[in-house]
Amino acid sequence: MSSKLPLNAVVSGKVDTVASTETRSAAQDFHIPDGLRNGVTLVVALLVFWQILYWIVGEVALRSPLETLGFTAHLVTTGQFWVHLTETAQAFGLALLLAVVIGLAIGFTLGLNGAIAEVLEPMLVAVYSIPKITLYPILLLAFGLGMSAKVAFGTIHGVIPIALFTINAVRNVKRVYVKTGHVMRLNPADMIARIVLPAAMPEIFAGIRIGFSLTLIGTLLGEMFASQRGLGFLLMNAIGLHNIDLIMALTFLLVVIAGVSSSLLLYLNQRLYGRA
């Protein structure tokens, strides 16, 4: 433990400013080799838990890790699966792009402009707290079935956390930096590109990391409710047909995809904090 103390001290001071859901330690203790060791412990613990649960529950509801792995390997070789995966990847990519662009635009506008932020920020927080799933019928009526509704659903999940993190990040940029920019007579575009963005990058990235997760969940939920393609649709279909092999394999795949990409983003995020 003692080996990582200095780093802890450095990182924790910065992460504290981020936000309530991300603790000091959530972002902090994940680094090689401790991170790797913890990761391995975790994976082994989860596999053991899964196997024991399987022994208790049995074939009716679960498959063992080995069986699931086997079925997943088989699933991945089918062409049909790749069609659905591509569809989901496209929808998610588009939704994430929109969420990041719109989120940053809102974040910079409100972060640089206190008066507007005072009016709009509480509204953003309020919208963040509503169960967006209830808005789904409205989105479907507005966008129709298919790609655009999925993308819209993913985007509305991801955009607000990105905006809220960016507002905070921009606000926390040292006044001296901004003043220097004014002295140098930078225009607003240069100001953002050369001063605010680099200074606020770690926190903004933390927002994007959370937005990434939520956008993924939003896109998948969109596919589950009203879509004829994509992993979410495949999962919903498997639920309807009570196809446990497929449910297990898809759940496993989604957890792996989400877990790995999220860990990777977390790692990058820490490197950013370390540098700043």
Place this chain on the structure above:
Amino acid sequence: MKSATFWRIGIVVGFVGLLEVLCFVGVIPHLTMQPPHRIVIDLVKMLASGALNAAIAKTLGNAAIAFVIAVVTGVASAIVIHQFERVRDTLDLVFATYYAIPVFAFYPLLIILFGLGDAPQIFIGTMLGVVAVIVNTLNGLDRVPRVFLKTAKMGHMSAVETAWRITLPCAAPYILTGAKLAVAYSLIGIIGAEFIMSTGGMGYEISFAYNNFDNAIMYPLILLILIVSITINALLARWEKKLMNRRGLR
């Protein structure tokens, strides 16, 4: 009234007015959405007639149960996890990636495990909320001043008494932040689960109404959920702010 509040109300009123006009002119067709004043009238009628009271009570009741379980187990497990550094280090990985995992993917398994009653829905709501509570409680426990704990030791307090009298009150503002998130998450969990598969509740009624183009039920229900979640959230935020201010944390 503060000018920010004034502007905020102005924006909401303007937005509703815009919707009203768009519906009136016909830019938004009646089948897609009814004008806001109709939605409000329908909501009042719906509540007065009591036709959907059972569904509303079911959803809000389940959400409340999920919320309470999430807060109680979350705070309790955070206190335990806080004692064991090694466990905590390992679990930090889980906490950091937890919300990237689509919990709803587990719903079919839960239905098979618990049956098609309220249990799997409550479980989903709890699962979504509990990690936010744990993470924020741990965050709060980290900030309990050492002096207080030493004082407790000098006063020969038992572990339970220390937790009850010192640790928890100190961490309260942070726990409240977690609780605020848990409210939203348990509602999302319950309603989402009802959407996917269930036989009752507001989520079920909304998707049923949607499938039958029954806007007179769908929109009022959506409005009701929005009002409930925003109100609860605002109340908790106010309480949180008060606690934070009293501690001089903000």
